[in-house]
Amino acid sequence: MKSIRPIIFLGKRALVLALTVVVAVYVTIYVANMGGYVDEIVKGEALLRVSQEVRANPANRALNETQVRNLIEQLYQNELKRLGFDQPFIVRSFNYLRDALSLELGRSLFISSDSGSRSVRVIIMERLPNTVLLFTTTQLILFFLGLFTGLFLSRRYGSRIDKIMTLLTPMSSLPGWFYGLFLILIFASVLRVLPYGGMVDVPPPTDRFEYALSVLRHMILPILSWLTAYFFISTYTRRTFFLIFSSEDYVEVAKAKGLPEPLIRRRYILRPTLPPIITDLSLTLLASWTGAIITETVFNWPGVGSLFYVASVTFDTPVLVGLVVIYAYLLAITVFVLELVYAILDPRVRTGVMAG
Amino acid sequence: MMRVKPLLRYKSSLVGVGILCILIAVSIYTVLTIPFEEAARLWRAGEQTWLDNPRNALPAWVNLFSSTKLPSTLVFDTQKPGPEVIKVSVRAGENIKISRVEIRFRYDYDDFPSEVNLFLKSSYNTSPPQLTINWVKPDGTHIDLKKTTISRDDRFYISADTALSTELNKIIERKLNRQPPYIIPTTTILLGVEDESILNPSTVKVLKGEYKLLIEGLLFEPNADFDAKLVVYGKVYGWAGTDHLRRDIGIALLWGTPVALLFGVSAAFSIALIQMSIGAVSAWFRGPVDMAMQRVTEIFLVLPFLPVLIMVSTLYKVNIWVILLIVILLSSFGPGVKNYRALFLQLRESPYIEAARSYGAGDFRILVLHLIPRVLPTMIPSVVLSAADFVFLEAALAILGIGDPITPTWGKVIEDAFYAGALFKGQYYWVLIPSALLASTSISFALIGFALDKIFNPRLKEI
Numbered sequence: 001m002k003s004i005r006p007i008i009f010l011g012k013r014a015l016v017l018a019l020t021v022v023v024a025v026y027v028t029i030y031v032a033n034m035g036g037y038v039d040e041i042v043k044g045e046a047l048l049r050v051s052q053e054v055r056a057n058p059a060n061r062a063l064n065e066t067q068v069r070n071l072i073e074q075l076y077q078n079e080l081k082r083l084g085f086d087q088p089f090i091v092r093s094f095n096y097l098r099d100a101l102s103l104e105l106g107r108s109l110f111i112s113s114d115s116g117s118r119s120v121r122v123i124i125m126e127r128l129p130n131t132v133l134l135f136t137t138t139q140l141i142l143f144f145l146g147l148f149t150g151l152f153l154s155r156r157y158g159s160r161i162d163k164i165m166t167l168l169t170p171m172s173s174l175p176g177w178f179y180g181l182f183l184i185l186i187f188a189s190v191l192r193v194l195p196y197g198g199m200v201d202v203p204p205p206t207d208r209f210e211y212a213l214s215v216l217r218h219m220i221l222p223i224l225s226w227l228t229a230y231f232f233i234s235t236y237t238r239r240t241f242f243l244i245f246s247s248e249d250y251v252e253v254a255k256a257k258g259l260p261e262p263l264i265r266r267r268y269i270l271r272p273t274l275p276p277i278i279t280d281l282s283l284t285l286l287a288s289w290t291g292a293i294i295t296e297t298v299f300n301w302p303g304v305g306s307l308f309y310v311a312s313v314t315f316d317t318p319v320l321v322g323l324v325v326i327y328a329y330l331l332a333i334t335v336f337v338l339e340l341v342y343a344i345l346d347p348r349v350r351t352g353v354m355a356g
Numbered sequence: 357m358m359r360v361k362p363l364l365r366y367k368s369s370l371v372g373v374g375i376l377c378i379l380i381a382v383s384i385y386t387v388l389t390i391p392f393e394e395a396a397r398l399w400r401a402g403e404q405t406w407l408d409n410p411r412n413a414l415p416a417w418v419n420l421f422s423s424t425k426l427p428s429t430l431v432f433d434t435q436k437p438g439p440e441v442i443k444v445s446v447r448a449g450e451n452i453k454i455s456r457v458e459i460r461f462r463y464d465y466d467d468f469p470s471e472v473n474l475f476l477k478s479s480y481n482t483s484p485p486q487l488t489i490n491w492v493k494p495d496g497t498h499i500d501l502k503k504t505t506i507s508r509d510d511r512f513y514i515s516a517d518t519a520l521s522t523e524l525n526k527i528i529e530r531k532l533n534r535q536p537p538y539i540i541p542t543t544t545i546l547l548g549v550e551d552e553s554i555l556n557p558s559t560v561k562v563l564k565g566e567y568k569l570l571i572e573g574l575l576f577e578p579n580a581d582f583d584a585k586l587v588v589y590g591k592v593y594g595w596a597g598t599d600h601l602r603r604d605i606g607i608a609l610l611w612g613t614p615v616a617l618l619f620g621v622s623a624a625f626s627i628a629l630i631q632m633s634i635g636a637v638s639a640w641f642r643g644p645v646d647m648a649m650q651r652v653t654e655i656f657l658v659l660p661f662l663p664v665l666i667m668v669s670t671l672y673k674v675n676i677w678v679i680l681l682i683v684i685l686l687s688s689f690g691p692g693v694k695n696y697r698a699l700f701l702q703l704r705e706s707p708y709i710e711a712a713r714s715y716g717a718g719d720f721r722i723l724v725l726h727l728i729p730r731v732l733p734t735m736i737p738s739v740v741l742s743a744a745d746f747v748f749l750e751a752a753l754a755i756l757g758i759g760d761p762i763t764p765t766w767g768k769v770i771e772d773a774f775y776a777g778a779l780f781k782g783q784y785y786w787v788l789i790p791s792a793l794l795a796s797t798s799i800s801f802a803l804i805g806f807a808l809d810k811i812f813n814p815r816l817k818e819i
Contacts, residue, residue, distance in 0.1 A: 034667065178791070
């Protein structure tokens, strides 16, 4: 009985997560189509395209106006059928859902990749490495910097450096892109030592090493802007977190027993705080690949964030849905894996006490 | 609310409260003195409304920090005669009249004007007046600007006239016997010292003293008349400068203040209240209600917030208050719900709730009278802290170009500046002043929020 419980628990969780993903993707499809409004845009575009083609075609010169109209109407209906628009939106939305869930991301409406492809998969895969390079790096730096500084400060609680760091925490109320503006102003506009934005020099260096160097140079300002913005708050959060955990009763007991300081830190403070920290890290890293719309716009970084932006303003539904469905899957999988790991690690969860 | 006083005990929060009070005072002043319709009209008006303003002028206070005094704008109008503007008319025959306009003014600034324009208006039936326009420098140099007939509403862009510029450069070349190595701008020739120094853009000097603009008009009808307005555009204007459309940035910044405060505070408060209520209901009823609400929260976790917001505002070209509503709706089931739920789950087991239940209090009564009031104070710090985020969200939307198209806001000013390439052209004031306002608003919220956190969560004060 005892061994089945966690399996049932995890099975239930998997089911619920799967259901959540399905509903979330459907809601996204519905919202991204603006409840069917995007259809009107696409239909309008199709009609425009068809009528331009017909009128520009010299072969149709001999036709009179009514014949031309009929021809346009006929071709337009064909085009709608090709797009699958002869079915009502509700029916199609479920087709979209099926395609999205099976990761058949389809073709974009307007956006094309740099290589000229209209395949959503190609478009996303083209942007993904750029964003991972910039934002996953940034988040990793932020995470470890915050973790170690926080731990350091929690041990020197009340010292001058601790007070200064706490005093600087309100700096984090300004977002990263905002510091980005100033860093651009200082380092690009006034000092002219770093580029305004973009990912690589124009024209891109042919030499591999120089190319990497140029990309690195373009990464400095975005990373620096995020560090300025979020370093203090992440340090402060970790510091408070460690402080709360180090005032737990069992830590006091360990101290009273006279255990050595490093042992207390490792076994009594770090170990119980590990699960929330790991959850935090994995979710932040996961979220980092969706990029940051505004930072990427400010720095003109060709990543997923700016793809999100362009897709939203042009109503390119397939791209939006594609991005969301990948994110939803990854999120669900991460959450499930985390629960699985905790179920294995945490004896309370293992016996199902916490299942609720 | 009784615990506001301790807030003043922290130095940092005192600064925050101070900044916030100033911002609120500015908001009240703005709302009372410039009606919103007026501000929106001024901001969206074409160049016609702002014709007398210089383009891309710095804020006037830069003169305080610099030894070279930058010029302000000088406007002289014959419709508003004064000691500087004299207009005399003489009859010179049966149908002919001569009108003389003399505009005298002192120019003591250290830098040249950004532009010089002459706006001419005339009234006549068939034959338009003929004008001869001359410019006299303090050293007595005469410069012929133009001889022309004018229409009823005419303009003479003195500093932008290429024919005049070529002519004046030739005069300088003849006078100094040397060809200027660059095309000397008309403003420099009109107001500069005409010696060797004018041949190098870095050594040109302003000739200080009294200038004269003479207009002699030949009017061919007894009732004909003309009026002239000379505008010597400066390089500084107001407390915030002007933008590329000559608009006074100050107006947008003033109106941005109440908009930013209201947007930030109302978004933060309503979202926190809604999230808390959802958390409370979820924790109190448990079972299927809880289950459903938790799932909805998870769905919202997947839904991309900013893209949806961008789509809706692109589609409907909504104004800022509709954007606010969408922000609230999209955030109602945000991650905050989970935190509040955890808090309420703990609370619902406390003895006083059990007591309330034992005397037969209903669900609604317990929720509204016992559970929510207990959590209300603990949420205030995070609400104040998140207000800063929403102030920036509005700015971010404006910078992406999808904010409210009518209301002037700080973000919109920054967007205009970006769009006009202010950072590339070195027009830093245009970005710096709205940014400073944004930053100080958000930092004041943060300072107050952190102090409140210490007051309301004493556990933090201990450690």
